[in-house]
Each structure stands twice: as C-alpha cells, then as structure tokens.
Amino acid sequence: MDLANLGVEEWVAIGSAALALASLVLNWLVVRRQTQLQFETLKAEMDAEVIAWTHEAIDLVSQSIALARGRGAAYAPEEFARLAHETSQKLSSIADRGRLFFPNEAPERHGQDKETAFQGYRPPILDAVVFACNRLARVDASAAHPDTEAAEFLTKCRRLLVSEAQNAIDPRRRGQMLRRLAVGRLDDKTSAYALSAELGEAMESLYPGYLLERRDAAWIANREAIARQHRR
Numbered sequence: 001m002d003l004a005n006l007g008v009e010e011w012v013a014i015g016s017a018a019l020a021l022a023s024l025v026l027n028w029l030v031v032r033r034q035t036q037l038q039f040e041t042l043k044a045e046m047d048a049e050v051i052a053w054t055h056e057a058i059d060l061v062s063q064s065i066a067l068a069r070g071r072g073a074a075y076a077p078e079e080f081a082r083l084a085h086e087t088s089q090k091l092s093s094i095a096d097r098g099r100l101f102f103p104n105e106a107p108e109r110h111g112q113d114k115e116t117a118f119q120g121y122r123p124p125i126l127d128a129v130v131f132a133c134n135r136l137a138r139v140d141a142s143a144a145h146p147d148t149e150a151a152e153f154l155t156k157c158r159r160l161l162v163s164e165a166q167n168a169i170d171p172r173r174r175g176q177m178l179r180r181l182a183v184g185r186l187d188d189k190t191s192a193y194a195l196s197a198e199l200g201e202a203m204e205s206l207y208p209g210y211l212l213e214r215r216d217a218a219w220i221a222n223r224e225a226i227a228r229q230h231r232r
C-alpha cells in the first residue's frame with residue numbers, strides 16, 4: 001500500500017481502526033485487572049470466614065481444656081456435666097460447619113454408604129475438633145479431681161487445629177485452599193496425619209471400638225499418598 005496516495009477517507013478509516021484496537025486492548029486490560037481484584041477479594045473473604053471459624057473452634061477447644069482442668073475444683077459435678085454437654089454439642093456443630101471449608105479427602109475411596117459430605121477421609125483439622133468433642137463428652141463429671149489426662153489430650157487437639165488452620169490461611173501461599181493445606185504441610189516437621197493418628201489411637205485405647213479404622217503406619221502412609229496426589 002502506497003501511503004502517499006491515501007486520501008483523507010482512507011486515513012480516517014485507518015485512524016478509526018487504530019483507535020478501536022487501542023480501545024479493545026485497554027478494555028481487555030481493565031477487565032483483566034477487575035477479574036484479578038475480584039479473585040483477590042473473594043479469596044480474602046473466604047480466608048476471613050475460615051479465620052472466624054478457626055477462632056470459634058479454638059475457643060471451644062480451650063473451653064474444653066478449662067473444663068477438664070477444673071473438674072472437681074472449679075466446677076461442681078452438675079455444673080460440669082451441663083457445661084461439658086453444651087460445649088461438646090457446640091464442637092460437634094462447628095466440626096460440621098468446618099466441612100464447608102475443609103471437605104473430606106478422597107470421597108471415592110471410603111464411606112460410600114454415607115451422605116455425600118461424609119464420604120472419604122476427614123482432614124486432620126476436623127479430626128482435631130471431632131476428637132476434642134468426643135473426648136470431652138466422655139469425661140466423668142462425678143470425679144472429684146481435675147482430669148489432667150483429658151486436658152493434655154485436648155491441648156494436642158488444639159495444637160493440631162491451630163497448625164492446620166495456619167497452613168490453610170497463610171497469605172504467602174497461592175492456589176486453592178485444599179492445595180494450600182497440602183503445600184503448607186510441607187513446612188511441618190511432623191506429619192499432620194501422624195498427629196491425627198496419634199489422637200485417634202489415644203481415643204481407641206481409652207474407648208475400644210471408637211475407631212472404625214485403626215490409624216496405624218499403613219493408614220498414615222495412605223493418607224499422605226492421597227495428599228501428594230492433591231498437590232499434583
């Protein structure tokens with residue numbers, strides 16, 4: 001094309017096309033930026049909801065520890081029984097609410113006879129809450145002395161809960177929440193599944209038949225293999 005021979009109309013057409021292209025590129029950049037902002041906003045809102053859930057769960061497990069330590073001293077039997085019942089019910093509720101953030105892993109491999117939300121393997125963060133709920137519900141309210149064994153068990157539950165929650169909401173990590181949980185575990189020196197297994201086996205030793213599936217080395221290896229698949 002000989003630019004020297006172009007008339008006014010041709011130059012106007014070229015200019016209009018260039019403006020249209022520039023407008024299209026600018027619009028794409030604006031939309032892309034808005035999409036990124038919406039994604040970051042949504043992620044921040046989700047993290048805020050998880051943090052709120054974690055705060056409530058930590059408070060309830062801490063209340064359980066206080067009850068176990070105060071049995072027979074700070075709490076009379078009737079008061080202890082009432083508070084332990086109320087707290088264990090709240091723990092049960094918050095465990096199920098936690099399933100909205102932390103669904104079971106490998107639902108196609110386990111519990112096919114259960115409702116959809118309960119198929120698969122419960123993640124360690126929910127194990128911590130469920131075990132705390134069940135341990136508190138089994139504390140003997142009539143004893144006249146603190147239940148230090150239960151308090152120690154519940155403290156381990158709280159530590160596992162805090163560690164797994166921190167892995168899930170660490171702002172330095174990116175990706176979906178389930179993958180952030182898996183990536184976060186890479187920083188931990190102790191496997192979350194090993195800690196969860198330890199708590200489960202402790203419940204089994206105290207209350208034979210509590211576990212539907214023993215949490216031995218093979219169980220831990222299987223859960224860690226499933227987690228590695230999620231990281232791919």
